[in-house]
Amino acid sequence: MVNFIEILIRGLMLGSVYALVGMGLTLVWGVVGIVNIAHGEFVMLGAYFAFWSFSLIHLNPLLSVVLSIPLFFFLGMTIHKRITERLMKAPELSALILTFGMSIFIWNLAQFFWTNTYRSVPYLTGSFPFFGLVFSKSKTVSFGLAIAITLALFTFLKYSRLGKGIRATSQNSEVALVCGINTLKMRAITFGMGIGLAGAAGVIVSLQWVIFPQMGSSYISKAFAIVVLGGLGNIQGALVGGLIIGVLESLVTQYMSAKMAQIIPSITILLILLLRPTGLFKR
């Protein structure tokens, strides 16, 4: 029983990071209308950012988390303005193929420059004992960081003027435009936010697991499962979806095998799209 609770909590910690990635994807999808298949690659870039800044200038990874947000935000905004904004008028699937190409481009470039050698950021090692349960430091701190970022995101979206503009564009971009909201600016900002979330998630991930160029692919699979679970454009849904996926993965890894756990995102996507395509939660 104690073991089970430990697995559950570990799942929640895992899920919190997945949720960050998922929320970024669903935000972009809902507001900009683009499915960013390269989203996982930005998680990878975030992880490498943490690694290189830690290795080269001994930057505290916790600082990297904070730094990565504006850095990746501007990266995302630039990419949107130069590349994806051009596809606003094109059929939806063009964006799909474009981001597909972008994904291939980014991780292969990373492989070329940084090789496939596994990297890691050994900053937080050891564990906390807690009422008879043991949790690793890195995972706990990561959980805390993920919660902090999520709270910041929700506060921003709910209370700030920009946040309201973003939500309006997400609900109906034409009406938002008529109301005087600069939807072009909203889209650029949202894309930047999505990438910023991915980058921050990447730094958080670097604290816990190995870093390698192709790591993005597992994150994008899970992100899709989360977005589909939570409902397109639904950020709270993505949060819950992320936690669910994390817990599921933790449970399956424990009671079946790690390999079987890799199938979870695929099965989730197929099941949800067949049984309840709008996602578990209404928009």
Place this chain on the structure above:
Amino acid sequence: MAANEPNFQSLMTIRLEKRQTWLGITILMGFLISIPFFATDYWITLLVLIFIFTVYASGWNLFSGLTGYTNFGLAWFIGVSGYVSSLLIADYQFFWLLAWPIGAFFVSTISIAVGYILLRIKGVYFAISMVALTEGTRELFGTGFLEPITHGGTGVPFVAGIRLPTLYWSVLLLAFVTIIVCYKITSSKFGLRLIAIREDEQAAETLGIHTTRDKIIAFVLSAFIVGLAGAIHCTYQNYIDPTYAFNIQLTLTPIVMTLFGGVGTVFGPVIGATLFTFIHEILWAELSLLYMAIFGGILMALILFFPQGILGWMKEKGILPRIRKI
């Protein structure tokens, strides 16, 4: 400017005379058939790859190009058919001429069910679910659960007892038949219905087109064609394992080729496959490490600046007539 346009068109329009095209085809086929008699193994294998990817690209285009449902799960067709065919050859000593069609039939039969379930989902979601299917199947084939049949993740090296020239002629035949099939379907009423689905599915339904049935037929046909080529491809490589058989590159490459040549056209995939295999050879020799990155970059550039492909561009400019047949 307007005064110049008609002159340009009448000068540059290529007229397709029936007798000339038949003569051209016969000469080309004669040449290709005779290749194994005088060319080196290097050139034969290069052509084998060109033909295999022509079939992949044409098979993808047959479904996705005409109906507009971007199929990101081409590797699933290849992997499933490849596994069935290769396991039959390796573990049960089947003759390759039997194993290949059985692999293709297997995947196309399952595709009936897959298509029936997944083709109700439109656009982006369909693409994602095909990727999910491919990833899931790849993982599944690697698990211990299926290991007795699929040999798990370790891969199966095998030899099919087929000589290179025979393999070459088989693929040549397959590519030839595939192009004819694509030509016939695209020019037919069925092809027109598929294009209607792409242009506006709801309007097509209103007109009385049975969209689900037609989509499934195209999907299954695509599965069969690609499955056959996939089985041959695995036999050619004398090896199969989940990572190679369900590799995303097998999905990506035919799509890039078709985009380059012209989506929805008959000969677009052919042109794209031929040109890209040559480019691949050059890139692989010179810059093998950056090869995939360049491919991704090319894909992005194509979508942004040249989405209609070579044939699409030629049709827009009036160099080629804007008919479905090409």
